[in-house]
Amino acid sequence: MPARRRPVTPVTPARENRKPLDSALSSRHHPLVRLLRRLALDVTPLRTSRDFRLVFSAAGVSGFGSFITYVTVPYQVYELTRDPLLVGLLGVCELVPLLVMAFVGGALADYLDRRLLVLGGEIGFTLLCAALLVNSLGSSPQLWLLYLVAALTAALDGLQRPALEGLTPRVVAPDEIPAASALNSLRMQVAQLGGPAVAGLLIASVDLAWVYAIDLATFAFSLACLALVRAVPPPPAADRPSLRSVLTGLRYARSRPELLGTYLVDINAMFFGMPQALYPFMAARLGGPAVLGLLYAAPAVGSLVATLGSGWTSRVHRHGLMVVLAAGAWGLAIVGFGLVGSLWLALFFLALAGAADMVSGLFRMIIWNQTIPDHLRGRLAGIEMLSYSTGPLLGQLRSGLVARTPLGVGGSIVSGGVLCVLGTAALAAALPSFLRYDGRDGLARKQAEDAAWAAAAAAPAQPG
Template identity: 80%
Template sequence: MKKLLRHLALDITPLRQSRDFRLVYSGAAVSSVGSFITYVTVPYQVYKITDDPLLVGLLGVFQLVPLLVMAFVGGALADYLDRRLLVLGGEIAFTLLCGVLLLNSLSDEPHLWLLYLVSALTSAVDGVQRPAMEGLLPRIVTPAQIPAASALNSMRHDVAQLAGPALAGILIASVDLAWVYAIDLATFAFSLVCLAAVRAVPPPPAADRPSLRSVATGLRYARSRPELLGTYLVDINAMFFGMPQALYPFMANKLGGPAVLGLLYAAPAVGSLLATLTSGWTGRVHRHGLMVVFAAGAWGLAIIGVGLANTLWLALLCLVLAGAADMISGLFRMTIWNQTIPDHLRGRLAGIEMISYSTGPLLGNMRAGLGARVVGIEGSVISGGVLCVLGTLALAAALPKFLRYDGRDGLARKQAEDAAWAARASGPADRGLVHTD
């Protein structure tokens, strides 16, 4: 029994052995809670000013468009500049934007347009910072520690996703909005101190200068790797067909009223956290592509269960299972990305990854809403889950190399490509794509 628990337990080796990972992790853990507080507070403030659900929903549009553009820019910059400086610069920009929200909330009549502008700029900064943050991971931990580091990062996100909104609700109900934004501002101050202490992470040798050509190089590389395409397509399929979040308010009316709405939002995060805390086994599994397919299929089956559930406890259980399946898929996708992509392309591919996992849920919520108009709430959820499972099976059949992918082969390929790039960089300049097939 003790041996089984050791296999399941979360591996904290990266926190013990990597000083820079501890600093980045600590700063992100605190600032993420603050960011989720603001994530809840800004829509609430728009609601208080306008009392118009359409204007609240428009925040998503203002966030999506800059993200789609700046993720490519951020990826190219992350392959050319010190990634630590990009992350630190992004955190400074977030701090300034939070200060703008604080000042706006102190006004007698807060400006609505400023909330939209800050939301758009925050999304743009996120598009620049996040590829650098994700590209930082393989540089501050060893390749063998990447599965454990990915699980730790996932746990950090899950805890913030649970704690931030809950704390935001308490704060909004008890203090002025200015104090809510001030707390987020304080979390950024802590993060800045941590990031300032991280050692420099210089760009790879002979790094590609940011340009449309360098972005195209990253896109061509992603297209040439079936295991990477598999991670993008399987996740987009799962989120597009199986994301029911937009229907939670309507499901809550059936399952107990507005009081249970928060439980529906929290249940997937609980599943994600449970999967993360018992993720020790993932470092000993090498068929990463197969696990992504299994997890995406399990997500679809759990969503079917959500649609069929006629009691609150059953719906919550299915959402917990869905969240756990999604996290398992995410852990193996992150391992594929960080253990197989050569360092000189890591930033650009992180930008592509960001687009893949950001657009799926947004488009999935739109699909769920449109489906509900045609076949009803339960019909939309159930049909989405069924299409998710069928789409996963179709992609598995269409991408046999992804299904057979072995993480040990991917890691060996990355090491060979990094060595080939370093050798080429030390010789005559040639910035083309390195192939080591």
């Protein structure tokens, strides 16, 4: 029998036209492909650093649970009091211990194994979450305990966060720091997006005890990951924790205009433009408890989009200018949020605000991690923590106080956004060197300072 021939599929004109197009789009040299590659998130640190993967995973999972609690505690205060000022006072309870412990945590992070500090902080967070769970199981949850846990959580955060942020320059290569900063931001934004959304659904459907129990369960995973991270010993000839060492860090920060710019611009933006204390009251207007989670999650949506398209940040060197532009955009978006009465428009403006805040945060992290010498990294991380924490905490109090005036909730939000924009413009005019800052100069200075410190530590002691 003759061999059977395979049927030949006729090629239609449409197929003929599509194949060259598909081939062109799949080519790495196509302009659209090149653009997408330039914008795409760089995941190199996850491939090259085992310890970065472990810390990234631990912080991501526990952060997701912590953001559930972050939404639940203010809501529980709101349920118990129905007073915007008392909700805003949570920020004051967190501020005082944070102001003290951030300096202590920064000094310890430059003297001890940073991994052990992070692990110890995670154990403390686990115990505090258990206290919230026990309190919620009672017939009459205690308001004072919520404030106490908020204060202790802030104190522990002040101890842990400088060490956590100081880990990044030690576990990735210097040229991978922009990518690591973007990945850390992505981790945070996924937690900020998922945690509040889940919290809103849980608050509307189950007892608060279950909400706290979910957060408690996430710590088991993070503790296991952190236990596997290799030791991160302090830099050679590390300064012993003392008031003098803290003052050394403060003097260094004051001597660097680009660092002062990152602190002041962010504090201004968050103090005037952070309306989170008013979210429960906006939610009551826009749809109830289920909407609360959406309000908390909306900024994270914008932040996530900005992070996923952050590949361009490694090719921009005017870091100070980008921080200023992003802070101004944040204030304008907050004005829009305060003016609208529609849920979807409110979520849209919050998402825009989150995207602007993420751009600012990415460039601030690049400035910090690429320019600060390693022997000062922990102390400067403590100062950074104060800069990005005090603004929001005081902003919650400011927004709560203004909301009790005739301006009301909407007026408090709008006036804060306007003042944010004006303050950003004033700081830009007062800090011209911050606007001119070039990241390449900062990285070269850091490498020179690290080399000089290592050489001095290795040199034999001179006889007295």
